[in-house]
Amino acid sequence: MRKTPAEARHYTYRKNALTALLLSAAFCLNAAAQTKPAELNDFVGVYEYKGSTKIDIIAGKDLFAVVDEAKYRLPRQSDDAFLNGARQPVIFRRDAAGNVVGFEEQGQFYRRLSPTPSPGGAVLAAPRANSDRSYSYKIPIDRHDGIAVGDIAKSDLGSGAAEKIVAGILDETWEDVHSVLLYQHGRLVFEEYFYGYDWQRQHQLRSATKSVVATLAGIAIDRGAISNVNEAVLPKMKYSSYDNPDPRKQKITLRDLLTMQSGLACNDHDSKSPGNEVVIDEKPDWVKATLDLPMINDPGTKGFYCSGGVAVTGRMIENTTKMYLPDFAQKNLFRPLGIARSQYTWNFNLTNANKEFSQIHLRPRDMLKLGVLFKDRGRWQGRRVLSAAYVHDALSAISTVDDSGYGYFWWRPWLAVTMPSGAERVYMGAAQGNGGQKIFVLPEYDFVAVFTAGSYNAGGSAPNKIMATVVLPRLLAAHGGKSLTKQ
Numbered sequence: 001m002r003k004t005p006a007e008a009r010h011y012t013y014r015k016n017a018l019t020a021l022l023l024s025a026a027f028c029l030n031a032a033a034q035t036k037p038a039e040l041n042d043f044v045g046v047y048e049y050k051g052s053t054k055i056d057i058i059a060g061k062d063l064f065a066v067v068d069e070a071k072y073r074l075p076r077q078s079d080d081a082f083l084n085g086a087r088q089p090v091i092f093r094r095d096a097a098g099n100v101v102g103f104e105e106q107g108q109f110y111r112r113l114s115p116t117p118s119p120g121g122a123v124l125a126a127p128r129a130n131s132d133r134s135y136s137y138k139i140p141i142d143r144h145d146g147i148a149v150g151d152i153a154k155s156d157l158g159s160g161a162a163e164k165i166v167a168g169i170l171d172e173t174w175e176d177v178h179s180v181l182l183y184q185h186g187r188l189v190f191e192e193y194f195y196g197y198d199w200q201r202q203h204q205l206r207s208a209t210k211s212v213v214a215t216l217a218g219i220a221i222d223r224g225a226i227s228n229v230n231e232a233v234l235p236k237m238k239y240s241s242y243d244n245p246d247p248r249k250q251k252i253t254l255r256d257l258l259t260m261q262s263g264l265a266c267n268d269h270d271s272k273s274p275g276n277e278v279v280i281d282e283k284p285d286w287v288k289a290t291l292d293l294p295m296i297n298d299p300g301t302k303g304f305y306c307s308g309g310v311a312v313t314g315r316m317i318e319n320t321t322k323m324y325l326p327d328f329a330q331k332n333l334f335r336p337l338g339i340a341r342s343q344y345t346w347n348f349n350l351t352n353a354n355k356e357f358s359q360i361h362l363r364p365r366d367m368l369k370l371g372v373l374f375k376d377r378g379r380w381q382g383r384r385v386l387s388a389a390y391v392h393d394a395l396s397a398i399s400t401v402d403d404s405g406y407g408y409f410w411w412r413p414w415l416a417v418t419m420p421s422g423a424e425r426v427y428m429g430a431a432q433g434n435g436g437q438k439i440f441v442l443p444e445y446d447f448v449a450v451f452t453a454g455s456y457n458a459g460g461s462a463p464n465k466i467m468a469t470v471v472l473p474r475l476l477a478a479h480g481g482k483s484l485t486k487q
Helices: 015-021 119-125 160-170 206-222 247-251 254-258 286-291 308-321 325-334 364-375 388-394 462-477
Strands: 045-048 054-059 063-067 070-074 076-078 090-094 100-105 108-114 177-184 187-193 360-362 399-401 404-406 414-419 422-427 429-433 437-442 447-453
Touching (some): 045 100, 054 119, 063 119, 160 177, 160 187, 160 462, 177 462, 254 308, 308 325, 364 429, 364 437, 364 447, 414 462, 422 462
Antiparallel strands (some): 045 054, 054 063, 063 070, 090 100, 100 108, 177 187, 399 404, 429 437
């Protein structure tokens, strides 16, 4: 199966919020004295960290650090030493009795406050409490939220799909999947939650937030606040001047931002890029910092993954609508979808004071509503929310980013599906965020899938694997075994 580029190249660590995650390997000084590896449960608990921060250390198949509901694997290197992708050292320290009392990182010692993880951290250790692997399919509950429900046996998926998906999550073949929702022919036919999550609990979307911003840009155009996607960006900003003046900056359009083709020196997947998100996140004004970047290409010519462009897009919407972006979203997107303001969290503050990095937290059912809106070409329950033409372009491969098709802050990836007649490529629209946050839209099959997950900065994608090995083969089999999708 081909991984989507967003998963193959995991998102860059963001310095401010993820400093607490830099738990990595060094050989423990007292390792030689150990006669056998310590049990992972020796290390679990709540630990102090920089400032007033606290982190959970939990144990499952491996040891994990939990920060802000995000779980990060710490592969073991020696008895009391572990490793993560950042490759910075932490050494767990013990007292004379052999009890873990804290850890040392970069010369600083952090105390263990409790041997018991917080409830929110503890539930992330396993898919279900007490390793319960029992399962019997049930039709999703009708929550009277505008989402009709139905029996998976009456969908193209068939009844066996539910058992296969759940079994793979419970035995951790597909790790850290928090929720799976499958929707076809106007009905939610599968809805399951794991690791302590439930239908009412909001989940961080990470970069899938970009697709929400793209939706709002389209609505702003529909409302006349922005003339069209070809409107120039700089005239809609309130800055008097910019660093690195270049006549090409005046030509940057909204479309260039939406397709990641601004021409600015902004590439999150290049650690040396001056516009890398780690650099921009440290700036007091993300919008100005992005627009101050030098130009390296003509606008509209080359695609590079640039989170700074999303900040600029959001500010353009705010300046033209004269509304704070979450307020504009509530009035024009979420309220029409039947989503109350209390049912999501979104701090759209584009400065280095924002430790949430302007991401939105949504419930999976509300993620599904966004996917259904795009599947149905901008309509929700017959009501026009977004123009069909904009939806078409948003889900199309207008540019290429990291070797994948890319529309308006929506990916256009493909997955390889093995069928009896041979391999098939299935293309789809996809909102994607680090950790496995996914909204897959396949209008050709009248189908939407939603996943939330916690495989942050780990590479790979359990949602992609579930789609390629369980979901898509069944959809294709119901339609002659051939892909109905096109790039």
